[in-house]
Amino acid sequence: MNDQTIIDDLIEALRCLPGIGPKSAQRMVMHLLERDRKGAVNLAVKLQGAMDLIKHCAKCRNFTEEVLCQICKSTSRDTSQLCIVENPGDVFAIEQTGHYRGLYFVLMGALSPIDGIGPEEIGLDALISRCDAEVKEVILAVSSSVEGEATAHYISEMLRDLDVSLSRIAQGIPLGGELESVDGGTLSHAINGRKTI
Amino acid sequence: MNDQTIIDDLIEALRCLPGIGPKSAQRMVMHLLERDRKGAVNLAVKLQGAMDLIKHCAKCRNFTEEVLCQICKSTSRDTSQLCIVENPGDVFAIEQTGHYRGLYFVLMGALSPIDGIGPEEIGLDALISRCDAEVKEVILAVSSSVEGEATAHYISEMLRDLDVSLSRIAQGIPLGGELESVDGGTLSHAINGRKTI
Numbered sequence: 001m002n003d004q005t006i007i008d009d010l011i012e013a014l015r016c017l018p019g020i021g022p023k024s025a026q027r028m029v030m031h032l033l034e035r036d037r038k039g040a041v042n043l044a045v046k047l048q049g050a051m052d053l054i055k056h057c058a059k060c061r062n063f064t065e066e067v068l069c070q071i072c073k074s075t076s077r078d079t080s081q082l083c084i085v086e087n088p089g090d091v092f093a094i095e096q097t098g099h100y101r102g103l104y105f106v107l108m109g110a111l112s113p114i115d116g117i118g119p120e121e122i123g124l125d126a127l128i129s130r131c132d133a134e135v136k137e138v139i140l141a142v143s144s145s146v147e148g149e150a151t152a153h154y155i156s157e158m159l160r161d162l163d164v165s166l167s168r169i170a171q172g173i174p175l176g177g178e179l180e181s182v183d184g185g186t187l188s189h190a191i192n193g194r195k196t197i
Numbered sequence: 198m199n200d201q202t203i204i205d206d207l208i209e210a211l212r213c214l215p216g217i218g219p220k221s222a223q224r225m226v227m228h229l230l231e232r233d234r235k236g237a238v239n240l241a242v243k244l245q246g247a248m249d250l251i252k253h254c255a256k257c258r259n260f261t262e263e264v265l266c267q268i269c270k271s272t273s274r275d276t277s278q279l280c281i282v283e284n285p286g287d288v289f290a291i292e293q294t295g296h297y298r299g300l301y302f303v304l305m306g307a308l309s310p311i312d313g314i315g316p317e318e319i320g321l322d323a324l325i326s327r328c329d330a331e332v333k334e335v336i337l338a339v340s341s342s343v344e345g346e347a348t349a350h351y352i353s354e355m356l357r358d359l360d361v362s363l364s365r366i367a368q369g370i371p372l373g374g375e376l377e378s379v380d381g382g383t384l385s386h387a388i389n390g391r392k393t394i
Contacts, residue, residue, distance in 0.1 A: 006246060006250055007251065010243045013244070017229070018225060019221070026286065030285055031215045032213065032247075033260055034284065034305065036213050039213025040213060040248050042210050043213055043244060044242070044245040045241075045245075047240060047241035049206075049207075050203050050204065050207045050237075051241070053203055054203060063204065063230055087231065088230070088231070089223060092223065108231065
């Protein structure tokens with residue numbers, strides 16, 4: 001294998017990263033080879049390690065290297081609240097706010113029949129068995145896209161007969177958002193969801 | 198080590214890539230774990246391989262896994278021309294045009310005393326011994342930045358007493374460039390460098 005092939009292979013391999021095209025990949029390879037070989041080797045080791053070790057939590061489907069994730073294992077969480085999110089990144093985001101102490105259920109996607117993603121693919125059968133006697137409130141924190149709306153609707157229908165209260169996170173103008181730059185749909189939601197002060 | 202640490206470590210490791218901040222790195226990790234584990238493992242292998250194998254060519258300082266790079270080893274190149282570039286990426290770019298058949302010398306940077314990059318760091322002593330009897334023309338293809346200009350000036354002074362003709366790639370308006378959107382400095386260069394047609 002000649003040197004051009006090795007470099008080209010690496011450029012091609014970098015394109016598995018989202019948002020990285022051929023030009024960015026080439027720039028990255030040059031940067032790593034010229035200035036940060038140690039960082040590159042470290043990245044290779046960390047990538048391999050994470051891919052080998054990280055699996056899904058048996059209870060909430062989030063990423064973990066053990067059978068249960070840190071949040072499901074924790075004894076200090078409020079087990080009566082269950083927050084349903086689409087992706088592990090959403091758990092990250094909610095955890096960073098520090099305002100939620102309940103548990104999670106990660107769908108790993110949203111309903112999208114056109115892409116072949118049905119209720120089974122997003123683990124809705126597991127969700128029903130997850131909603132046991134301990135769970136009092138289910139919070140839908142799915143995104144506000146078409147797929148997210150469909151998923152929210154499907155789940156609310158599915159859990160209707162269970163003895164849990166169901167809520168959905170608020171939709172409205174973002175913090176620091178100026179009214180004139182907010183789209184009409186968001187503004188409608190914000191007006192409909194107004195709160196007495 | 199808990200799962201959060203493994204993921205956080207990977208996010209941190211990805212930041213060795215140029216232009217990748219914490220948010221992009223997190224998005225990349227989630228994407229790889231959720232949708233492209235095979236790609237991630239492949240990337241780890243290719244990264245490790247390239248970092249282990251790729252060294253500098255003894256003749257032109259470009260990246261290679263052998264003693265001499267493919268271009269220096271080739272018997273079909275014009276050994277009378279030597280093109281001086283700042284980075285291996287520049288060799289890539291010039292090779293892609295297919296218009297140059299000579300050899301290269303890669304500085305791996307440009308003179309920048311403020312960053313501690315002097316003539317030795319960019320291999321100018323190796324460049325003098327590289328300009329042997331075979332080399333008839335040295336083409337300066339350094340960038341048009343302050344550092345590039347300084348480097349070009351230094352090299353032209355250095356090679357003045359050698360029996361080689363020295364040229365610099367043309368500066369002017371880029372292909373498809375509209376005059377009104379081209380900056381004044383480029384336009385001055387374009388006018389000064391006008392050619393009789």
